[in-house]
Amino acid sequence: MGKGTLTIGMLASHADVNIETIRYYQRRGLLIEPPKPREGYRQYPADSVDRVRFIKRAQKLGFTLDEIATLLELGDGHCAETKQLALQKLQLIEARLADLNNMRNTIKALVNQCETGGGEMGCPIVASLGKADGMG
DSSP, X not given: XXXXXXXXXHHHHHHTSOHHHHHHHHHXXXXXXXXXXXXXXXXXXXXXXXHHHHHHHHHHTTOOHHHXXXXXXXXXXXXXXXXXXXXXXXXHHHHHHHHHHHHHHHHHHHXXXXXXXXXXXXXXXXXXXXXXXXXX
């Protein structure tokens, strides 16, 4: 094994992912697959750990793998373009939050309408979900 290099298993372990994740990132072009020597195992540069961790952190923030590929291509020195991608992601997150708030408010209203055990009128939650517009 070369100095400062890792096998795929070591890379996966250090980056806290499984080997299939490394292989998937390679297939997606996010991580370079080193050539395989005649004898032994492929050797990944030690900085591959940072790259895999970058990908995982970006995924946790909601970036897709295609967006992450763009971020990796841009790299340092392209702050305006990176900021634009982040702003687009922020707008999507804010829209999702608004949708989730609407869902929460609708379910709260349905729960508040619900009588203990349903009674003769039936369950308002089931009745509401059975209507065409879902909350009429």
